[in-house]
Amino acid sequence: MDTQTIQTTPPSTKIHLPASLEQNRITTLPEFAYYIPDFISEEEEQAILHKVETAPKARWRQLTHRRLQTWPSDLVKNTLLDSRPLPDWLEQPVVSRLLSMPSSGNEFNIFASSPHRRPNHVLINEYTPGTGIMPHKDGSAYHPVVCTVSLGSSLCLNLYRTKEDGALDPEPVWRILQEPRSLLITTGEVYTEYLHGIDGITTDVNLSQQTVANWNLLRSPSQFQDGTNERQTRVSLTYRDVLKVSNLGSKLGVFRRP
Ligand SMILES: O=C(O)CCC(=O)C(=O)O
Numbered sequence: 001m002d003t004q005t006i007q008t009t010p011p012s013t014k015i016h017l018p019a020s021l022e023q024n025r026i027t028t029l030p031e032f033a034y035y036i037p038d039f040i041s042e043e044e045e046q047a048i049l050h051k052v053e054t055a056p057k058a059r060w061r062q063l064t065h066r067r068l069q070t071w072p073s074d075l076v077k078n079t080l081l082d083s084r085p086l087p088d089w090l091e092q093p094v095v096s097r098l099l100s101m102p103s104s105g106n107e108f109n110i111f112a113s114s115p116h117r118r119p120n121h122v123l124i125n126e127y128t129p130g131t132g133i134m135p136h137k138d139g140s141a142y143h144p145v146v147c148t149v150s151l152g153s154s155l156c157l158n159l160y161r162t163k164e165d166g167a168l169d170p171e172p173v174w175r176i177l178q179e180p181r182s183l184l185i186t187t188g189e190v191y192t193e194y195l196h197g198i199d200g201i202t203t204d205v206n207l208s209q210q211t212v213a214n215w216n217l218l219r220s221p222s223q224f225q226d227g228t229n230e231r232q233t234r235v236s237l238t239y240r241d242v243l244k245v246s247n248l249g250s251k252l253g254v255f256r257r258p
């Protein structure tokens, strides 16, 4: 299999990215979802986690069960009112690596046809064991490409469909197991037609080749041999391109977080 080898800093580990995303497509899912197990190194994971944990307190927004950060800021009426670039620790190594991977067909990379040709927004979610996120769609604020880097722990992302009457079918159609340091990209029909969510449980159960859509692409399937995954705290970085960006917030000095 063709791969591109990337020397990380510090130079103790090498990352082997696929020469094309097509090699890591989750073929058991509708089009398109891609899973790259070792997208960042352990050192890079630790460095990003440190930045997340030491961000100014005002950066965190506490929800009932979960807390999150938005970079460079929240959206207001589907608009990013802050045109500052992402901080360096969110840009490197993730964005440059994302943009270096050719996608299928004649596309240069997965953001080649997005308005800003790159992600301009990162949502950081922290899930302690027992915490999840309700089934939802990401909606129209974003170009329909979602890149999620997982840190700290594995968990299952569920995909749901709506029934004929438009109501949510509560039984997930597929599950994607996301290991720490992995990258999951969802786009196309997976973005537009299906809902996604994470169960608020402490252990993912019944994991197997038959029940996990990306089993063949996992780094360590043997770790889940007994069919379970005991969750630890997982932090996810969700990279997207917000369609509408305005400079207004910067001019007024409002809506800005430190
Ligand atoms: O944390 C994740 O993997 C999913 C987050 C998500 O779906 C969202 O914030 O829209």
Ligand SMILES: [Fe+2]
Pocket (backbone or CB within 6 Å): 136, 137, 138, 196
């Ligand atoms: Fe989402």
